[in-house]
Amino acid sequence: MTMRPLLTLLRTAVSVGSSRAVCSEAGNKWIKPAGYDTGIKTYNSLSRQKEPLVLAKEGVATWQVSFSCPISVFFPFVCSSYVRFDILQRILTRVFGINITHVMVITDIDDKIIQRGLEENISPLVLARMYEEEFKKDMMALKVLPPAVYMRVTENIPQIVAFVERIISNGHAYATDQGDVYFDTQSIGSRYGKLVNFGNAAEAPGVKDKRDPRDFALWKASKPQEPYWESPWGRGRPGWHIECSTIASSVFGSQLDIHSGGIDLAFPHHENEIAQCEAYHKCDQWGNYFLHSGHLHLKGSSEKMSKSLKNYITIKDFLQSYTANEFRLFCLLTRYRSGIDYSNASMNEARSTLSTISTFIHNAQAYMQGHLQCQTLQEDLLWERLSLTQASVRTALADDFDTPKAVDTIMSLIYHGNCQLQPVTTADGTSRSPAVFGAMVSYIRDIMDILGVDLLDRKSYADSSSGVLHNVVEQLVHFRSEVRNFALSVEDKVPQDLQSSVQPHRKKPHADRVPLLKACDALRNNLVPLGVQIKDRGTNFTWEITQQQKETKDKKS
Numbered sequence: 001m002t003m004r005p006l007l008t009l010l011r012t013a014v015s016v017g018s019s020r021a022v023c024s025e026a027g028n029k030w031i032k033p034a035g036y037d038t039g040i041k042t043y044n045s046l047s048r049q050k051e052p053l054v055l056a057k058e059g060v061a062t063w064q065v066s067f068s069c070p071i072s073v074f075f076p077f078v079c080s081s082y083v084r085f086d087i088l089q090r091i092l093t094r095v096f097g098i099n100i101t102h103v104m105v106i107t108d109i110d111d112k113i114i115q116r117g118l119e120e121n122i123s124p125l126v127l128a129r130m131y132e133e134e135f136k137k138d139m140m141a142l143k144v145l146p147p148a149v150y151m152r153v154t155e156n157i158p159q160i161v162a163f164v165e166r167i168i169s170n171g172h173a174y175a176t177d178q179g180d181v182y183f184d185t186q187s188i189g190s191r192y193g194k195l196v197n198f199g200n201a202a203e204a205p206g207v208k209d210k211r212d213p214r215d216f217a218l219w220k221a222s223k224p225q226e227p228y229w230e231s232p233w234g235r236g237r238p239g240w241h242i243e244c245s246t247i248a249s250s251v252f253g254s255q256l257d258i259h260s261g262g263i264d265l266a267f268p269h270h271e272n273e274i275a276q277c278e279a280y281h282k283c284d285q286w287g288n289y290f291l292h293s294g295h296l297h298l299k300g301s302s303e304k305m306s307k308s309l310k311n312y313i314t315i316k317d318f319l320q321s322y323t324a325n326e327f328r329l330f331c332l333l334t335r336y337r338s339g340i341d342y343s344n345a346s347m348n349e350a351r352s353t354l355s356t357i358s359t360f361i362h363n364a365q366a367y368m369q370g371h372l373q374c375q376t377l378q379e380d381l382l383w384e385r386l387s388l389t390q391a392s393v394r395t396a397l398a399d400d401f402d403t404p405k406a407v408d409t410i411m412s413l414i415y416h417g418n419c420q421l422q423p424v425t426t427a428d429g430t431s432r433s434p435a436v437f438g439a440m441v442s443y444i445r446d447i448m449d450i451l452g453v454d455l456l457d458r459k460s461y462a463d464s465s466s467g468v469l470h471n472v473v474e475q476l477v478h479f480r481s482e483v484r485n486f487a488l489s490v491e492d493k494v495p496q497d498l499q500s501s502v503q504p505h506r507k508k509p510h511a512d513r514v515p516l517l518k519a520c521d522a523l524r525n526n527l528v529p530l531g532v533q534i535k536d537r538g539t540n541f542t543w544e545i546t547q548q549q550k551e552t553k554d555k556k557s
Helices: 003-019 077-094 111-120 124-141 157-169 185-191 242-252 263-281 315-321 324-332 344-368 379-398 403-420 434-450 458-462 464-488 511-530 547-556
Strands: 036-044 049-055 060-068 099-107 149-152 173-175 181-183 217-221 236-238 256-262 287-293 296-298 340-342 532-537 540-545
Touching: 036 287, 036 379, 049 287, 060 077, 060 242, 077 099, 077 124, 077 256, 077 287, 077 324, 077 434, 099 242, 111 124, 124 315, 149 242, 157 173, 157 181, 157 217, 157 242, 157 263, 181 263, 185 263, 236 242, 242 256, 242 263, 256 263, 263 287, 324 340, 324 344, 324 403, 340 344, 344 403, 344 434, 344 540, 379 403, 379 434, 403 434, 464 511, 464 532, 464 540, 511 532
Parallel strands: 060 099, 060 256, 099 149, 256 287, 296 340
Antiparallel strands: 036 049, 173 181, 181 217, 217 236, 532 540
8 A cells, every 4th residue: 555545545534433432521630440449649640639449469569760852961960850759659668568570661762852862873773872881870870770671662653653553544644645643632522631730731832733732642753864654654663652562562451559760751741642542552640640749959049960061060070079878868868749849969968868867777786786875765665766766757657658758857866865865984883785776777777778878888898898997997997996996994993092092093094104195096087088987985985987988988099
């Protein structure tokens, strides 16, 4: 069949579709799905309010996210969204026991990639692979868990063509004489606009072949020097939105539990995905929950961080100043759907919070090991606080993943623990309660690990050189302790004329040992900027290699 009669046939299919009623005029109202109620409430962009999270299958959530290969990998605008949704997925999986089937669509062909390829005289597909690999490395550096599978657009072209054909046959799209295919927004009436009330906003004004300025491209006719694939409408390539709909449908079928992305994707991308899928599947609701993360702004500016505004930094540059743990804490301190202000002050707040957590764990371990002497603890109070914290954190996370409230609750537990970890010089006759601190440390480590903050720093411990460093420092601080305790030893005999004195005799170390004490103090102070922190507690001590120093060492190596 030649192209011209085929186009005529396709247009005829559209015209006869005026009598069909494919999707009901139920309109834009969200329909609560039937299935398994997780006990979680989440803000749903479809209903513009919190809704119970109900899954089609008990214990299983289908989740789609899209990634458009940028013409430059930049941070933190793109990455903040992925980190925030990684946190949500970890919570669902490890707090609420929901197994997530997560698919990521890689848009590896679009106008920007093509343009950059022409500018650099390199194949757009090769360029897209390069940026895709950079993206995956950046996600790994930020401790974002990978999806179950990555699906590239260019590897699903036959499925996309078939998807477009079905939409046309269902009466919701039309082909033009130029070989483009557009979605017919008028064909679904008021159902177009489920996510955003945009009125008559046009996606691409000035295109003469469109029946309605809101109509959007499903298939684009090829232009000179552009990659193309064969189709019933001639050589071309997919439109921006169709690939996500096609791939999601090929994996999940006619129903998707959760779709996520930055708020900038709500329109036109997610809006058009909804229209396409519901037209293809002849259904009233394809995606049950749309979760959108807020923009990341430079503090003091209403502009989002993005490449187009030239107010971004790269992952590589960022990780020279801050760690992945610190950035994740930064994300945890705000609600995922709220805008987030990025500044050195806000990052330092996250660093300080992480330091407080690490210091508490270190001191609690020192107490458990007998290196830190304290007065008798109010053990029952700490057990009660721990139990309340566990319940409160779970409640906060079930309320639209309220991580700021969860972190505040954890920090309150640490505060009450620190109140009882006050060191004393002697603790004769006091009872010890190490078990409660062991339980507190285990819980804090576990919940932070669930959220993606690695307090154990497993990467460093896996590194053999880090293990050697740890052992060397341990021998050094033990040797220093022996020298210091020797220097602190005092004369056993007290002068006869002082025995009858009213004032008690203040014991002093031998005068010839004072230089040893000064040398020990100097060593302690000199090790601090090198990342080794020693705390003297009478004749005992504690020490740690700080997180910041270990991260710096990793970067240099």
